[in-house]
Ligand SMILES: Nc1ncnc2c1ncn2[C@@H]1O[C@H](COP(=O)(O)OP(=O)(O)O)[C@@H](O)[C@H]1O
């Protein structure tokens with residue numbers, strides 16, 4: 166049936182194009198919407214994902230990396246005593262504000278990193294080095310947030326939490342879910358900017374010995390200090406993500422938009438396929454009259470649907486990578502993992518198959534005799 | 540009623556007491572009212588009659604694309620009523636060749652691909668299908684139009700493509716509905732001669748609907764339908780024996796029956 170299906174499909178270029186536009190539309194929509202969503206949502210656990218810690222320990226019921234509650238620093242020693250723990254370091258996250266040259270201020274999230282290990286420090290440096298935070302009054306900001314901070318230069322001195330801060334480096338694309346820019350510095354200085362007592366921290370970051378089992382060590386730490394929340398980093402990242410998903414309805418709104426778009430794609434493909442078949446009802450009647458079985462007719466439609474899905478998927482994915490290339494920014498990253506593209510293609514395949522089902526039901530009713538009489 | 544079915548098991552088409560009516564909003568209209576019809580293998584039989592007399596309907600029933608209400612229909616030795624839908628489809632695909640009144644070619648396909656369709660449906664591999672289709676296009680004189688689409692052909696050429704498509708699967712029984720209706724006289728003659736040759740040289744059986752009296756001489760027999768009843772027409776019977784001397788002149792014309800009480 167391939168030649169018949171292929172050639173009749175290509176013959177009707179106008180309709181084929183409309184259907185292809187529908188398929189491409191669906192593919193682009195699923196990938197870009199999904200990619201934007203993933204880009205957004207992965208920001209929620211950004212510090213955890215890039216922190217290089219295996220385990221995060223925080224206050225009971227910690228639910229979001231950006232909103233911590235103080236825990237005692239003396240827990241550190243108890244954690245360090247657990248089997249499998251290579252190192253455990255304090256980590257400080259909190260809100261402060263930076264005074265701007267114009268006289269205004271900007272809320273920032275200060276991240277304090279242990280001096281010795283630099284565990285959880287900034288990454289993806291554009292200017293300066295990540296360990297520049299060790300310099301006197303050193304802070305690192307992100308170059309994508311410069312506008313909010315009224316464009317500080319390198320080595321410019323600012324006031325942060327009523328204290329001196331000097332921009333010693335700039336990262337690129339280290340932007341969290343919140344609108345407030347991250348400012349990285351050492352733990353001790355962060356405590357001063359945030360006016361924290363020296364005996365508290367926000368989290369304890371744990372790195373394990375090679376070969377140590379994360380879940381085993383987590384269990385051991387929990388047993389030793391039941392008052393703490395102990396999570397593997399991937400779990401804490403997911404918890405942070407869920408926080409925003411649950412509280413903002415972000416997932417629902419993105420999902421609804423994607424679903425709606427898919428529906429439009431489905432209607433477009435189904436509509437054109439149906440129109441294409443209606444146009445050729447007589448020809449299907451002829452095929453039936455000269456001995457095409459139901460199976461053969463159905464396979465013609467299936468092959469056409471499949472080809473449209475394939476062609477549309479190829480064009481669509483090309484369009485997606487174009488869109489991603491052109492529009493993905495650190496502020497609104499479009500993250501498209503392979504499973505999203507694959508899922509999008511499968512979805513579109515389903516759309517095409519469903520679209521071919523309806524016309525088939527119509528063709529089933531065609532009586533070749535009446536077709537041939539007209 | 541004469542039970543000739545018993546003696547004619549080898550016949551290509553045996554129809555006995557055939558009744559068919561169409562259900563419409565106004566009720567059911569009888570179209571065929573007890574028709575008996577027999578075509579032997581290797582015969583070229585014309586179905587003639589005024590417009591609306593049920594010729595196409597009868598041809599569709601012979602072609603197994605329409606089912607009869609009553610009567611017996613046996614095509615190439617198979618009782619159509621006893622066949623399942625699938626078996627009828629297989630019969631159409633493997634043993635029947637159709638030439639439709641309005642060609643019914645597939646627009647999206649080239650001439651060659653159109654001729655290939657029955658072979659594709661039979662599952663024959665594309666290369667040999669194309670080779671065979673090409674030889675048939677050649678036979679109908681359209682080898683140079685193989686890559687053209689039907690919309691670029693004249694009516695006569697389309698009709699010849701349709702003919703090639705009907706013949707490509709090497710069917711035993713060829714059914715044609717007014718194949719000369721859209722052709723001029725010369726083209727019509729050519730097509731008719733081709734049908735004639737198919738029966739005399741290749742032993743095919745042809746049932747052909749026409750109301751063109753000029754071509755009656757190509758038929759072995761002419762079967763006249765009027766008001767859904769078969770009527771023997773002696774003039775046509777004569778023209779037949781003039782037109783094709785050797786075939787069928789010594790074959791006895793079977794009695795054509797029509798249950799008058801059924802009609803008006
Ligand atoms: N599908 C149909 N539904 C209702 N009436 C029909 C249908 N097909 C044919 N008829 C009627 O049956 C009669 C015979 O039609 P047909 O077999 O096409 O005649 P012919 O081919 O001899 O002109 C006509 O009166 C026509 O109106």
Ligand SMILES: [Mg+2]
Nearest residue numbers: 594595596716
């Ligand atoms: Mg007719």
